[in-house]
Amino acid sequence: MKKTLILLLVVLMVAPVLFAAGQAEKETGYEIVVVPKDASNPWFVRMKVGVDEYAKQTGLNVYQKGTPQIDATLQAQLIQDLIAQGVDALCVVPVDLESLEPVLAQARKAGIVVITHEGSALENVDYDIEAFSNAGYGAFIMDNLAEAMNGEGVYTTMVASLTNGSHNEWADAGVAHQKAKYPKMQLLESEKRVESFDNGDVAYNGAKELFKKYPNLKGIMGTSSYDAPGVARAIEELGLIGKAFTSGTGMPLDNAALLESGVVQSLTLWDPALAGKAMIALAVQVLDGKKIEGVVDLGVDGYTNMKFKEGSKTVLEGEGWIVINAKNVYDFGF
Numbered sequence: 001m002k003k004t005l006i007l008l009l010v011v012l013m014v015a016p017v018l019f020a021a022g023q024a025e026k027e028t029g030y031e032i033v034v035v036p037k038d039a040s041n042p043w044f045v046r047m048k049v050g051v052d053e054y055a056k057q058t059g060l061n062v063y064q065k066g067t068p069q070i071d072a073t074l075q076a077q078l079i080q081d082l083i084a085q086g087v088d089a090l091c092v093v094p095v096d097l098e099s100l101e102p103v104l105a106q107a108r109k110a111g112i113v114v115i116t117h118e119g120s121a122l123e124n125v126d127y128d129i130e131a132f133s134n135a136g137y138g139a140f141i142m143d144n145l146a147e148a149m150n151g152e153g154v155y156t157t158m159v160a161s162l163t164n165g166s167h168n169e170w171a172d173a174g175v176a177h178q179k180a181k182y183p184k185m186q187l188l189e190s191e192k193r194v195e196s197f198d199n200g201d202v203a204y205n206g207a208k209e210l211f212k213k214y215p216n217l218k219g220i221m222g223t224s225s226y227d228a229p230g231v232a233r234a235i236e237e238l239g240l241i242g243k244a245f246t247s248g249t250g251m252p253l254d255n256a257a258l259l260e261s262g263v264v265q266s267l268t269l270w271d272p273a274l275a276g277k278a279m280i281a282l283a284v285q286v287l288d289g290k291k292i293e294g295v296v297d298l299g300v301d302g303y304t305n306m307k308f309k310e311g312s313k314t315v316l317e318g319e320g321w322i323v324i325n326a327k328n329v330y331d332f333g334f
Contacts, residue, residue, distance in 0.1 A: 032062045032089040032283050033082050034276055035075065039066030041198065042251055043225050043272050044093070046334050050273030054280050062280050070160075070198050072096035076103045088287055089113035091279035097121055097165045115283045117275050118166040120315045126286055129278050131270035131302060131320035133309070134166055138173025140321065141247055141268055142182075145174075145221050148245035148265045152184035153218030156191055156210065158231070158248075160198040160224040167223035168193075174221050188217060196227050203230025207246075211238055222248025225269070229255050232263045252324050252332045259326045270302065270320040273334070278303040278318070292316075 034051050036044035048064040055062040065082070067074040072095040082090060083106055090107055094100045094116060104114050104124040116128045131137075145155065157174065159167035171193060178185050191210065196203035203226050211217055211234060222228035228248035232255075235244045241263055250267035258264045281298040296306040302320030309315040322332070 030060060030062075030088040030284065030287055031086075032060065032091065032280055033087050034062070034064040034091040034279060035079060035082070036064060036066045036093045037075070037095050037198065038070040039064075039068065041070065041225070042254055046251070047093075047272035047276040049334075050271075050276035051280065053273070054277045060280075060284070064276070070095055072099045076100060079103050079107065083107050083110050083112060086110075087112060089115065089283035091115045091117070091276070091283055092119070093117050094119045094122065094165070096161070096163050098163060113283050113286045115279045115286070117279055118164075120169065120309065120312075121165045125314055127282055127292065128315045129275065129282060129303070129306075130166070130309070130315060130317045131275055133317050134169040135173040135176075137268070137321055138170035139177035141170060141221055141223070141249075142174035142177045144247040144266045144268065144323070145219050145245060146178065146182045146185060148247060149185065149219045151182050154186050154188050154214070154216050155219035155221060156188040156217065157193050157221045158196050158203060158206070158223065158227045159193060160226075161195050162193065164223075170223045171221065185219075188214060190214075196222075196224050196230065198224050198226055200226040200230040200233075203227045204233045207231040207234035208238065211235075211240060211244060217244065219245045219247075222246055225249045225251060228264055228267055229258060232258045236261075236263050250324070251334065252329045253334060255324070256329045259324065259329050262326070266323055266325045269322055269324065271322065271332070271334070274300050274302055274320060282316070 036047055051064040067078055075095045090112055101124050107114050108124055114125045116122055116125050120128050120130055157171040159171055175187055194206050207220055220231045222231060228246045228250050231246040249269050255267055278298045278300045281300055296316055297304045303318040306316040306318050309317050
């Protein structure tokens with residue numbers, strides 16, 4: 001009897017320790033992979049900085065894995081490999097929404113949490129994170145272009161591809177904002193939207209052709225981080241500084257010379273390092289079983305007051321955009 005009591009006491013003393021160890025393992029044992037559009041784009045190199053910082057700060061098994069170049073097929077294959085690997089969560093910045101839908105469906109069927117960024121039109125996700133309202137951001141880029149163009153003249157829009165979800169949302173919103181606020185500006189009807197394929201040389205060559213083909217073209221609204229810098233090169237080479245203008249998204253230090261020269265008056269962006277952290281933080285909350293509702297705080301600057309997009313149960317919008325100009329281009333550290 002005495003031995004039985006002693007054994008019972010030992011079990012009672014050890015059980016809480018084992019339970020706590022199990023809980024700790026549950027909280028820190030997740031494998032979460034961030035899959036960007038590719039591994040070489042400076043935008044996603046910066047995202048990896050945030051992912052690595054998050055891993056170091058939390059001790060979680062979190063890492064970023066990308067393809068050698070931006071390619072929808074390669075990205076889908078990588079995700080399928082990670083599904084087979086049995087990771088706990090995937091945080092994806094999609095190259096092509098349509099081709100990725102069935103792959104993300106496979107991930108969710110396998111019990112993997114799927115968080116995306118720049119994929120608000122996707123259906124096979126747990127949640128999609130946007131640094132801001134896509135409509136608001138598109139209007140904001142247009143405001144910057146309109147200011148440069150003095151609110152008048154012919155312009156067109158540039159996106160990475162016609163299947164890129166967020167880029168086309170921004171461009172659509174920019175055009176709608178122009179029509180509502182800048183009646184003296186006109187969209188180039190014959191070529192309303194051109195593609196850059198997330199490539200600065202393509203943006204540059206495409207812009208040169210447009211400016212030569214349409215002498216009255218005064219502005220190009222870019223969306224990809226390569227668009228406005230590529231267009232700016234064309235403006236400079238063709239001697240159109242002060243006559244033609246561009247605005248869009250871009251990294252600060254990569255575009256410091258363009259901003260300081262006045263070829264580009266301003267660029268807009270959000271910090272991809274913080275977007276990476278926010279995706280992971282949301283994945284952890286979902287894995288922990290936390291209910292995602294109301295105002296969502298992910299503990300990341302720009303993502304502490306997230307709200308669901310009107311009419312959506314999956315898209316969360318933050319307050320993370322930044323304006324870069326010649327005065328503040330060196331203030332961000334990247």
